[in-house]
Amino acid sequence: MPLVRIEILKGRPTAEKSRFLQAIHAALVQAFGIPEDDRTQRLIEHDPENFEIPPGGSENYILVEITGFPGRSLTAKRALYKAIVRNLGEVGIPASDILIVLHEPSMENWGIRGGQSADEVDLGFRLDV
Numbered sequence: 001m002p003l004v005r006i007e008i009l010k011g012r013p014t015a016e017k018s019r020f021l022q023a024i025h026a027a028l029v030q031a032f033g034i035p036e037d038d039r040t041q042r043l044i045e046h047d048p049e050n051f052e053i054p055p056g057g058s059e060n061y062i063l064v065e066i067t068g069f070p071g072r073s074l075t076a077k078r079a080l081y082k083a084i085v086r087n088l089g090e091v092g093i094p095a096s097d098i099l100i101v102l103h104e105p106s107m108e109n110w111g112i113r114g115g116q117s118a119d120e121v122d123l124g125f126r127l128d129v
Helices: 014-032 074-089
Strands: 003-009 040-046 062-067 098-103
Touching: 003 014, 014 040, 014 062, 014 074, 062 074, 074 098
Parallel strands: 003 040, 062 098
Antiparallel strands: 003 062
């Protein structure tokens, strides 16, 4: 149940934004083994004066923040980062314009399925990938 937040500069066509969402979701399915229908993604667009791009970045700069359950291996995390960069590259975003941050709050810090603590719920998929 990863929560995905994608931040970009305003002005991208709707079809391109949809491809960003799909590219990142596909990487999560592949690397983390999440269910195909497990999608909570937000794409946030910023006016240029509200989104500072690091030196060397272009107007294609994209910030991807993923909040997910802990438990994935370093190998799975590295596979996720590579898959996101590869998939976004296929829609025209250069690797140098992609920053990915993964947050992993502990299971007791998630309230899911009617307010249950996530550490008390059978998720229906593995975290130890």
